[in-house]
Amino acid sequence: MIDFAYQRREAANRVACSHPEDGLHVWQINLDDPSAHADDCAQVLDADERARAERFAFPLLRRRYLAAHAALRGILGCSLGRSPEAIELRTDANGKPCLADVPGPLRFNLSHSAGMALVAVSWRHEVGVDIERWSEPAHLMAMVAHYFSVSEKAAFWSLADEQRVPGFHRWWTLKEACLKATGVGLRFPLDAFCVEFRPQFRPRLLDGPSAMQGLQLWSLDLAGVGWSAALAWADPRGNGARPSPTVRQWSWQGWRI
Numbered sequence: 001m002i003d004f005a006y007q008r009r010e011a012a013n014r015v016a017c018s019h020p021e022d023g024l025h026v027w028q029i030n031l032d033d034p035s036a037h038a039d040d041c042a043q044v045l046d047a048d049e050r051a052r053a054e055r056f057a058f059p060l061l062r063r064r065y066l067a068a069h070a071a072l073r074g075i076l077g078c079s080l081g082r083s084p085e086a087i088e089l090r091t092d093a094n095g096k097p098c099l100a101d102v103p104g105p106l107r108f109n110l111s112h113s114a115g116m117a118l119v120a121v122s123w124r125h126e127v128g129v130d131i132e133r134w135s136e137p138a139h140l141m142a143m144v145a146h147y148f149s150v151s152e153k154a155a156f157w158s159l160a161d162e163q164r165v166p167g168f169h170r171w172w173t174l175k176e177a178c179l180k181a182t183g184v185g186l187r188f189p190l191d192a193f194c195v196e197f198r199p200q201f202r203p204r205l206l207d208g209p210s211a212m213q214g215l216q217l218w219s220l221d222l223a224g225v226g227w228s229a230a231l232a233w234a235d236p237r238g239n240g241a242r243p244s245p246t247v248r249q250w251s252w253q254g255w256r257i
Contacts, residue, residue, distance in 0.1 A: 216242050
């Protein structure tokens with residue numbers, strides 16, 4: 001019997017991955033999907049990734065790591081017309097993962113939290129993506145005092161009490177996305193640049209170093225309450241272009257080509 005549903009899901013992955021030149025693409029990945037078999041995922045990773053997976057003390061964390069990195073390879077493979085295991089990765093001078101052997105402008109970024117991951121892909125400019133499952137940090141007030149810029153502190157305290165936990169995670173994901181898009185990571189002080197994170201306003205960079213100028217920011221709407229996610233896209237020409245990110249669900253059925 002032909003599984004037409006399987007074929008449709010497989011085709012959806014391939015078609016959506018194959019032509020990302022028209023803008024920004026973000027894939028939402030369920031890391032706890034029963035179809036994400038750990039053995040299959042491990043087979044497409046390189047030796048360093050498999051070694052890192054083995055160092056996780058808890059099986060759940062190991063499975064989620066394998067699934068996140070296998071999905072990343074599946075998405076890149078679809079975009080480049082390769083099998084996931086044929087994707088070669090390295091890190092650049094700042095430690096940001098990139099393709100090792102493709103002399104082209106394909107850029108990507110991966111983030112995962114709990115049982116969900118996001119992969120952002122762009123052919124034109126650097127991207128950064130971040131996702132966080134909400135939790136109320138034990139030292140929330142201390143973190144705001146230490147990591148928020150002066151204007152961000154004022155914005156945070158202007159929020160209603162029920163807005164502060166989601167507001168904190170919205171702020172965090174926007175900041176992380178900025179740092180990942182520019183490739184500097186958390187080595188750059190969080191209070192050295194400022195973002196608009198209040199829910200009634202469009203996310204944007206308010207102030208920051210020259211390396212961040214031209215960043216476009218989005219807060220991404222995900223299914224289910226209790227998650228925050230953000231995307232940053234580097235537009236070095238600063239022409240004001242603001243493409244609309246396309247968010248898709250990754251299917252584990254037929255993901256290996």
